[in-house]
Amino acid sequence: MQQSNTYIITFSAILTIILGLLLSGSSQILGPLQRKAEELDTKKQILGAVVDGDQLGKMKPEEVLSFYESRISSKVVDIEGKVIETAPDGSPVVAEKVNVGKNYKMAPENRMYPIFIYHAEGNPESVESYILPVYGAGLWDEIWGYVALQTDLSTIEGVTFAHKAETPGLGARITSSDVQERYQGKKIFDESGKIQSVYMQKGEGKDYESDLHKVDGMSGATITANGVNKMLKNYLEYYSAFLSSQKAGQQTEVVAVN
Amino acid sequence: MSTETTAIEVKKPAEALLSKRRKGLVTDPLVDSNPVTIQVLGICSALAVTTQMQPTLIMAISVTFVVVMSNIVISLMRNTIPTRVRIIVQLAVVATLVTLVSELLKAFAYDMYKELSVFVGLIITNCIVMGRLEAFALGNKPYDSMLDGLGSSLGYSWIILAVAFFRELFGSGSIFGIKIFDAIAGLFGEDFSLATNGLMVTPVGAFIILGLIIWVQRTKTGYVEH
Numbered sequence: 001m002q003q004s005n006t007y008i009i010t011f012s013a014i015l016t017i018i019l020g021l022l023l024s025g026s027s028q029i030l031g032p033l034q035r036k037a038e039e040l041d042t043k044k045q046i047l048g049a050v051v052d053g054d055q056l057g058k059m060k061p062e063e064v065l066s067f068y069e070s071r072i073s074s075k076v077v078d079i080e081g082k083v084i085e086t087a088p089d090g091s092p093v094v095a096e097k098v099n100v101g102k103n104y105k106m107a108p109e110n111r112m113y114p115i116f117i118y119h120a121e122g123n124p125e126s127v128e129s130y131i132l133p134v135y136g137a138g139l140w141d142e143i144w145g146y147v148a149l150q151t152d153l154s155t156i157e158g159v160t161f162a163h164k165a166e167t168p169g170l171g172a173r174i175t176s177s178d179v180q181e182r183y184q185g186k187k188i189f190d191e192s193g194k195i196q197s198v199y200m201q202k203g204e205g206k207d208y209e210s211d212l213h214k215v216d217g218m219s220g221a222t223i224t225a226n227g228v229n230k231m232l233k234n235y236l237e238y239y240s241a242f243l244s245s246q247k248a249g250q251q252t253e254v255v256a257v258n
Numbered sequence: 259m260s261t262e263t264t265a266i267e268v269k270k271p272a273e274a275l276l277s278k279r280r281k282g283l284v285t286d287p288l289v290d291s292n293p294v295t296i297q298v299l300g301i302c303s304a305l306a307v308t309t310q311m312q313p314t315l316i317m318a319i320s321v322t323f324v325v326v327m328s329n330i331v332i333s334l335m336r337n338t339i340p341t342r343v344r345i346i347v348q349l350a351v352v353a354t355l356v357t358l359v360s361e362l363l364k365a366f367a368y369d370m371y372k373e374l375s376v377f378v379g380l381i382i383t384n385c386i387v388m389g390r391l392e393a394f395a396l397g398n399k400p401y402d403s404m405l406d407g408l409g410s411s412l413g414y415s416w417i418i419l420a421v422a423f424f425r426e427l428f429g430s431g432s433i434f435g436i437k438i439f440d441a442i443a444g445l446f447g448e449d450f451s452l453a454t455n456g457l458m459v460t461p462v463g464a465f466i467i468l469g470l471i472i473w474v475q476r477t478k479t480g481y482v483e484h
Contacts, residue, residue: 008340015347019354026358028363037368164375167460 016127042096043068044187048160049131049148053177072131073124074116079109081241087112099133100135108238115242118148130246131158132239136231141165143174143231147183151250153243154189156198158214161228171224182208182215195240197233200225283405287413287480294417295472296481299385304418305464307377311434314422316370318415320359320378322408325387328352329407332395339396348391349382356381386410421467429458 036161040061047056047068059067074095076084087093095114103111117124131151135144145161158181161174173179186198196213204219217225236243260365273280293299300321307317331351332339339347360378363371381387390410395403426432431439431454439452457463475481 003340003342008343011338011340012343012346015350019350023357026361030361033365034361034368037365037371041368041372161454170456 039096043072045160045162046072046096046116046131046133046146049146049158050129070121072116074114074117076112076114077239077242078110078113079238079241081239081243081245084112089233100133100144104135105185108234111238111249113242114239115239116146127151130243132235134231134235136227136234138163138166138174138227139171139221140167143224143227145174145231147232147236149188149243153250154187156183156186156188159183163224165222167221170218171221173218173221174224174228179218185213186215188232195233195236197229197236266370280402280405283402284409284412287355287406287409288416289413289475292413292417292475293386293389293410294414294468295475297389299389301429301468303377303380303384304414304468305461307374308418308425308464309429309459310426311419311422312372313373314418314431316363316367317377318411318418320356320363321381321384321386321414322411323359324352324355324381325390325411325414326404326407327355329390329395329403330400331355332391333398333400336396336398345388345392345398348388348434350451352391353382354389386414402426417468417471420471421464424467425458425463428455429463430454 042066044056046222047064056064075094076095076098078084083095092134093112095116098112098114103113106218114133116129116133117127117147118129120126129148129150131146131148133146135142137143141164142232143163143166147159148157149155150157160180163172166172178225179253182200183198188195188197190196190213198213198215200215201208201217202222202225204217206216208214208216291297294301294304303317303321308314310390317464328348328351332348335347356379359381360371363374363378392408394406398406423433426434427438431437431452439454443451455463
């Protein structure tokens with residue numbers, strides 16, 4: 001009984017339809033909630049570069065969103081630092097929606113580079129820091145993060161890193177605040193105005209207080225650290241056109257005020 | 259897959275809702291036939307997700323939901339499932355439930371969704387799920403199947419929670435993210451500090467803890483493998 005091919009095929013077809021409906025239905029219902037959760041997560045990460053992690057953790061989702069709304073403005077630039085308003089297909093570009101990981105697969109000159117500007121409440125003109133997304137490869141899989149630069153466009157205000165599959169306790173430490181705090185106050189340009197980036201060193205426990213372009217390493221995670229170094233250097237170079245144009249702009253402003 | 263097949267005679271008069279046999283369905287897998295420590299099933303996830311208590315708890319709840327629900331569904335369908343495609347049918351039901359769990363986590367607990375990432379999806383391949391379906395739900399009524407699923411998943415849950423407790427305590431010095439080691443060190447003054455053990459956050463730590471749990475358990479129950 002129940003062994004005829006017709007029975008098996010009918011049974012399988014009905015089962016497939018029922019399960020398929022169930023899944024597509026649930027994804028329809030949960031879709032908006034999921035997009036909201038993703039948006040919140042992205043905004044939290046961006047804010048993480050300028051706001052203390054503990055403080056951010058205590059905020060409710062709505063508070064994070066309204067804080068983001070009042071303190072962050074964003075734009076998208078190309079490799080030459082020119083603002084991009086519309087995508088190739090004509091739709092408007094939203095910086096929060098730009099997938100840095102997907103852009104990473106394109107040639108650097110075709111990518112879109114989002115910039116998030118942290119400003120005083122309600123006043124987009126009074127900039128406090130520039131937040132740049134960075135993306136690269138760790139030891140096992142992708143790593144990414146955000147670098148916040150002070151208004152001199154060289155001093156690092158703060159960084160936040162995230163990873164997909166780095167080794168827990170070793171490479172995964174890039175997400176911990178004691179590693180990220182090592183970057184605070186370092187400079188990405190040298191005195192002659194050339195991009196130097198900041199390099200995490202091999203080995204751990206040395207003091208790099210006096211060196212503006214070096215930070216202490218993570219013991220046992222040199223490959224992840226190299227990935228972080230490469231990621232920072234690459235992206236700071238991609239953004240260098242924007243950074244220099246912004247710097248030039250600042251100088252003319254100063255002249256104008258004088 | 260499970261090594262034991264359970265066949266249970268259903269008595270004619272209505273059985274008490276929690277008869278001795280039914281209680282046994284829930285309590286046996288907790289210690290005597292524990293899916294992790296005795297049957298050695300579901301080890302992969304026991305190693306992968308147990309670095310911290312919170313994701314482990316979410317994982318335990320997810321596995322419990324999937325095992326119980328799939329046991330009920332398969333048991334309800336047991337007389338209509340064609341024998342030749344039963345494995346695929348079981349797989350389809352399990353995969354659907356797991357996808358549902360994953361979607362729910364993504365909507366309501368995004369942080370946990372990111373943390374557990376692939377391991378929620380891999381519940382599909384957790385041998386405990388398919389093992390219980392093959393060994394029990396295909397031949398028993400829904401209520402008994404539900405109890406059986408509950409027993410097995412609770413047996414799995416308490417083991418991974420125990421492993422996670424020791425791994426988080428010794429590896430990160432905290433429990434559910436609360437810094438226990440720092441608090442203890444604080445009692446003894448400034449110079450005193452407790453070091454965390456990096457080995458515990460690697461899968462090796464999970465093997466060691468799991469081995470110790472199995473050792474203690476077998477010493478107490480006198481279980482010997484034949």
